[in-house]
Amino acid sequence: MLQMKGKQSVLFQEPVKIMSHACVGGKKEGEGPIGKHLDLIVDDPMFGKENWEESESSFLKTAGEIAIRKGKKKKEDVRMAFCGDLLGQLIASSFGIAELGIPYYGVYGACSSIGAALSIGAMTVNGGFADLVLTGCSSHFASAEKEFRFPLGYGSQRPYSATWTVTGAGAFLLNTQKGDVQIRGITTGKIKDYGVQDPFNMGACMAPAAADTIYQSLLDFEMKPEDFDQIITGDLGSVGQKLLFELLDENHKDIKKNHMDCGMQIFDAGSQDTHAGGSGCACSALMLSAVILPKIASGEWKKVLFVPTGALLSQVSANEGRTIPAIAHAVWLESGKEKK
Amino acid sequence: MLQMKGKQSVLFQEPVKIMSHACVGGKKEGEGPIGKHLDLIVDDPMFGKENWEESESSFLKTAGEIAIRKGKKKKEDVRMAFCGDLLGQLIASSFGIAELGIPYYGVYGACSSIGAALSIGAMTVNGGFADLVLTGCSSHFASAEKEFRFPLGYGSQRPYSATWTVTGAGAFLLNTQKGDVQIRGITTGKIKDYGVQDPFNMGACMAPAAADTIYQSLLDFEMKPEDFDQIITGDLGSVGQKLLFELLDENHKDIKKNHMDCGMQIFDAGSQDTHAGGSGCACSALMLSAVILPKIASGEWKKVLFVPTGALLSQVSANEGRTIPAIAHAVWLESGKEKK
Incomplete structure (x- = not known):
């Protein structure tokens, strides 16, 4: 039975439910606005x-x-795990999952990885290939700075367009039976490359990918921006948000009233010195578990389009002076009690 | 409808078919035994x-x-792509797929990546989430040596346990309708870590993962080793093969008569100076497209268990003196004309 919708989306005939979820953060994350929800x-x-x-x-x-x-489960109950992170060759995920001993596929979409993991995980559950799937993503300020920018010991100055990589991890258990929040559909992102080369300006790299995926998602699902209580991007930050609005305006989609960016919410930029906002795989993963899912479960939000964003650069490609392509994957979340 | 089989496997109720496939290799690959099939x-x-x-x-x-x-298709017809490579942050795949403009998820399993891509791709097609899926993997001798060992310019000597990273890429188009070869089932691998730390001895790192996945696959599918015409690992090389046999012997599974390792076949180790054999994501991907699928399509082989193997190390983890965990994913291939 084909469950394709529009050009790039899937609308699940039977709901995939988020059975349980967890978020673990570092000290700075604990001191910020979401600290009490971790x-x-x-x-x-x-x-x-x-x-x-x-x-x-x-x-x-x-x-x-x-x-x-x-979820009142044991790790042996988990049939498959889909995880990703920012480090070269996904070592954070490999070594982390190795200790859990769960059958595992690595997924990568830079900071959009939790979007990829949730999307593939949801398809796996919906298709009957696994009755319990673990999806998760991590990032770490220090490992990311070392990987992509400068070792912390250098004490390099950071421009205001720079974001702060979130330290932490989020994990989500998917199944077809239990859960207050369901995944209704997904939109698979295309890679967009507008030629930005500055690893200190991820927002500008990622805004075109976010705009493209949101536009396509609205088209595919035949939804207007206001049909969603919130359209939530991953880590565009204040710089990227402005570009996102402009790009969507050009396509006559105004999401200004109901847009939220996880990167702009996870820290208090003023007091926490995080410049353009938070970033990293854990940014959207932590916000999803700490804020977004609880708000949907409580009924405060009914429909949410969750769109983690990722900048697909590496140390090597950056040093070679290449551009930074980006991608964003959309996941349509809503109350598990909603009728189909 | 649940399609789970045993502990870690999926047995597809409706076949997923390989509509078409392609393999592109470098000069050395062209000069080796599979050259004429590229x-x-x-x-x-x-x-x-x-x-x-x-x-x-x-x-x-x-x-x-x-x-x-x-496959007589256009790139616009492809609904989703799942690709991976060995480079940090999957840049080979990102930049390669960006040019094709196909909705894309990055997958990573080191040299086992084509196993992960085919497995996830097959589930996506079988579940009705996409009518046409592209899976592909690449590797390159020079980019891999730079990433994992020494820049070529150093002229470092290579020990005999070292493998030679295959330069090239394989791509496979999946659907439910057309194709001489079908994917009957998959077994998702677990990460295995026997504490090996030598990046010049990948075979030893990966043999435990290959043994574990093959053992589980036989158990889950209720098959004996001889029920498969061939059990084919990715890139264990001669060193890893010996360990694989020992580990499976301990579990009373003898695959010596029908085991083949892509890494041992892709080059002529004697004349091509490739030591323990070929490796890299492209090793198993090229062998699959150039040799394995044609032999299944022609009826020479009826049932094949294809088990690409991956060593989950990075530059960073290797420099930190950490172990090299490994993973292997199994894909059960057979003639598309076979009855279910």
Whole structure:
């Protein structure tokens, strides 16, 4: 039975439900606006490990364990895991999931990875290939700065367009039976490249991809922007948000009234010195678990288009002076009690 | 409808078919045993580009284009692509797929990536989420040596346990209607880590993962080793093969008579100085398109368990002295004309 909708989307005939979820953040995340909603705040940026990367793996593993516990499941019950992170060759996910011993596929979409993981995970559950799927993503300020910009020890100055990589991980358990929030549909993003080359201006890189996916999602699902209570991007920050509005305006879609960007909400930019906002795989993953899903579950929001955004650069491509392509994947979330 | 089988596997109720496929290799690949079966041999290791990474993207893009053409389709007909490579942040795939403009999810399993891409792609087609899916993987000798070992300019000596990363890409178009070869089922691998730390001995890293997935696959599908004409691993090489046999012998599964390793077949180790064999995402992808699928289509082989193997290391984790975990995903292939 074909469940394709429009050009790039899937509308699930049977709902996929988020059984449980968890978010683990670092000290700075704990001190910010979402601190009180985190399941666990780990003050030690090393998480008791020997290096940043191992620490990041521990964030992912811990988020996974908490989500599984909250779902009253055991790790042996999880049929498949889809996880991703920002590090080269997804080492945060590999080492994190290795400890859980769950059958695993790595997925990558930079900071949009939780969108990819949720989308593929939802298809897997809906298709009957797995009765319980774990999706998760992590990022870490220190491992990301080392990977993409400068080692922290250099004390480099950061321009105001720069974002602050969120330290933490979010994990989401998917199934067809239980859960207050359901995934109604997904839109698979295309890679967009407007020629931006500045790794300190991710918002500008990602705005075209976000605009393209949101536009296509609205078209495919035959929805108007105002049909969603919120249209939520991952980590465009204040710079990227402005571009997103302009690009969508050009296509006669005005999302200004109901747009939210996770990167602009996760920190208090004024007091926390995070410049354009938060970023990283954990930015949208933490906001999803700490804020978005609870608001949908409580009925405050009925329909949400969740659009994590990712800048597909690497150390190598950046050093070679290449552009930074970007991608965004959309996930349509709504109350699990809603009628189809 | 649940299609789970055993603990870690999926047995598809309706077949997923490989509509068309393509393999593009470099000069050395063209000179080796599979040279005459390649769709295109690109003698220039730079593929006319400015760096190895762009070259690798061109291999992937070209393989994708040929597969699409052979399937008598247009790139606009492809609903989703799942691709992966070895480079940090999957830049070979991102830049390669960006040029095709197909909705895309990045997948990563190191050299097992084509196993992950085919598995997820098959689920996507079977579940009715896409009527046409492109899966593909690339690797490049020069970009991989730079990423994982030493820049070529150093002229470092290579130990005999080292493998030679295959330059090239394979692409596979999946659908439910047309194709001589079908994907009957998949087994999702677990990450296995036996504590090996030597990036010049990938075979030893990956053998435990291959053994685990093959064992589980046989159990889940209730098959004996001899029920498959061939059980084919990705790139264990001669060193890894020996370990694989030992590990499976311990579990009373003897696959010696019908085991083949893509890494041991893709080059003529004697005359081509490739030591333990070929490796890289393109190793199993090229062998699949150039040798394995044609032999199944011709009826020479009826049932094949295709098990690409991946070593989940990064530059960073290797420099930090961490172990190299590994994973292997199994794909059960058989003639498309076979009855279910």
